[in-house]
Amino acid sequence: MTSLLIFLVLAFIGIAVWQLTKIFDLTQVGTSKDNSEVANDHDNKVNGYLMFAFVGFIYLFTIYSLVAWGDLVLGTPASAHGSEVDNLMNISMALIFFVQTITQFLLHYFTHKYSGREGQKALYFADNNKLEAIWTIIPVIVLSGLILYGLYTWNDIMFYDEEEDVMYVEVYAKQFSWEARYAGEDNTLGKANVRYIEGVNTLGVDMEDPAANDDKAVTGELHIPLGKKVVFKFRSQDVLHSAYMPHFRAQMNCVPGMVTQFAFVPTVTTAEMRLDDKIIEKVNKINKIRAAKSLKLVAEGKEALDPYTFDYLLLCNKICGASHYNMQMKVVVDTPEDFKKWLAEKPTVTKVWKDANAPAPVEVKEVTPSQVVDSTVVVAQVIK
């Protein structure tokens, strides 16, 4: 019934437009206006003015956007390289805003200024090599500068010194959750492969590998210590996922069959970030929205929403299936002491495995050497 009504409304609107067009055309009969459907001086004048007004609209909309939504943009970065990234972003943005402002103005102003008039003659100006050279060379110079700065920063981020004091953490992605594994005292992750997945060994760790003895697997919360370079090793169980940690300016795809990596130094603890002015503002804003929504929900007999406290996040950012939109893990930056305390409470994978598999003898699956891929070797290789 509704569809019939919608169809009828649309049909009537169509008929109305048709008739209105006909009526308008009839009103033009006998007027001095031409009906060639080609623009005349009047059309040119009006649209010229509208074009000039449009650049005003562009400027106003841009300013409005910056004012209204400027604070949505992520604020203080929480990693050491984050400020370099933000610096480059700000410079690039300043540059493109500058170019945008000038070119849009010229484009729309010229449209207005040179709008067609009977008797006006255009200038036969077909080329000018000097101009072409100027606006080729200047972009080359500016872009080269940007590229060099960008590449320097990129190398800084993507290549870490093997001698550096780093901490290895594996982040494991699967439809639709995350798991993390700490390398323990030996700072070496035990070998792992999906073919070892069994029961509580959800990460597929090779229990025979001695390096795995002190590994600790966690779900729900990923803790990392302040000031230490954490090298994340990413694995995926099934399809492509992407580990996106926007506050840290970090992102890396998780590829099944491959180990990828990304490293950063956390520089702001969760507690500190919660005291950041911008964050406090954001949290208040969000909680206001949530409170309003909760009122509505409760009125409908549903549960109210939990209030929001700030936390760093790990979210999936590569389409991975139906629940791609809800694949998240809390990330917590602790002081080194708190981190040690937190980690000490977690059981090793060996203990978890033993507990789950006491006392009855378990048939050990035969895995042939050719099937085992040393997944701790990073394919996205570090180049010295």
Add this chain to the structure above:
Amino acid sequence: MSAHEHGHHKETFITKYIFSIDHKMIAKQYLITGMLMGIIGVMMSIFFRMQIAWPEESFEIFKIFLGEDYAPGGVMRNDIYLALVTIHGTIMVFFVLTAGLSGTFSNLLIPLQIGARDMASGFMNMLSYWMFFVSCIIMIASLFVESGPASAGWTIYPPLSALPQAIPGSGTGMTLWLVSMAIFIASSLMGSLNYVVTVINLRTKGMTMTRLPLTIWAFFVTAIIGIVSFPVLFSAALLLIFDRSFGTSFFLSDIFISGEVLHYQGGSPVLFEHLFWFLGHPEVYIVILPAMGLVSEIMASSSRKPIFGYRAMIASIIAIAFLSTIVWGHHMFISGMNPFLGSVFTFTTLLIAIPSAVKAFNWITTLWKGNLQLNTAMLFSIGFVSTFITGGLTGIILGDSTLDINVHDTYFVIAHFHLVMGISALYGFFAGVYHWYPKMFGRMLNKTLGYVHFWVTVVCAYGVFFPMHFIGMAGLPRRYYTNSAFPLFDELADVNVLITIFAIVGATFQIVFFWNFFYSMFYGKKATQNPWRSNTLEWTTPVEHIHGNWPGEIPEVHRWPYDYSKPGHEDDFVPQTVPMMEGEEELHH
């Protein structure tokens, strides 16, 4: 050379309108098919925008169009959201902006503007359209399979696209997608070969390469890019079919899903990404270059001035085409590939900004001191330059690997590619339709409706895509069924509602264009032979179409197409067929 016997050709309805080998009819077939696919693609976008703005609400319109399976109780299913974005992307990029844009205007204008009777092979041309039509049917058919249409994004990365266990749409729906695209690619290649051969071989007397309108240069180079890059997507699709159906491991390795380890070993999803983007990047230039060509032509004619920097424009087209084949890795900066590759691709990507900038400056200079005839086609052409600049500039951010880390796969990317493709290229398409409508249908589009269409569209388009930059920089990922799972994104909800409202208004308003288009076809004012007073050869053909285009001999060409307001001539335009006067100099030969 395919000569047509005009006057003695006994035509039936079938040979005139259905299985025509006349390039003008084929152009119109591409146009209308592209427009109809566009309606489907845009409707899908309205649906998923509604879901984003009002998450998990029940909508009557979902019940009607998506049915009980895809939208139980009128609430969109979460994997169907992914299906909608997938098919939307596929339809818009390939079926509307490639076939609908290149297919229409290359077919219409190449023979007419170079002075040829028809394409080199009218039969292959007809075949290319009908294969395109079949690929459309198959793609639409995939919407009706029980397990749902392809849902892995228009980029269909494996393993998600290879494993039906990973998402239902990767079953039959994905198979049909692959079949449709294979046929589409074959159609596209046939068309491209035709265009290249025709431009090289069938130019009329006096039509040297440097007397060609920029439209032809654009279509010619676009066709070459297509020939080079489409086969690579074809091979990727073929290898994916092998992985899906014949147990190979080109793209798959070490997968545990639905409680079991799959047998695949040794393959890499990153390989697929390379193969896909080797086409995927040139593809976006296949989309934009024809639009650039159309706009250059319309701007020159409407400014009553030569296009500024004809040679630089040609050089830029060629530079863009060449560079477009070596930048694909900028879609893969954080794919896990060696970061050194990231450096290489950042370098080449920022290089491609330069010929694009040159073109933008040249268009602006074309307007300077012109006598601008602001027909709707010209307005859309100016809009093209405006949005191309805006969208292109954000490409500088995305092309920088360091900056891409935090905005990859966020709404910032969506804003960028919609500004350059969804708006800019689309404006080029509209400009082309408004300008060459009299040539295609022998009638004029209504001027007032055209202006109304333009002004509402440009405002809504900005309203939809400009805010997306901000929510992208706020960290909002793309392809999220709802943002409500993250309190962090609660403050983005209002922006999303605003975007959706602009989208609904803008999309609905396209009715004005469709109305104008179909109404004027039958009741529009009859066109004169050269209503825009242009120089190019297509305006020397009679208004009523004839096979073979010219009733007598094909005209000979004596000058380039941009002698507008040339000193020494009384009229402000000098068609290419007019011989040089005593002592007149030609700028280019």
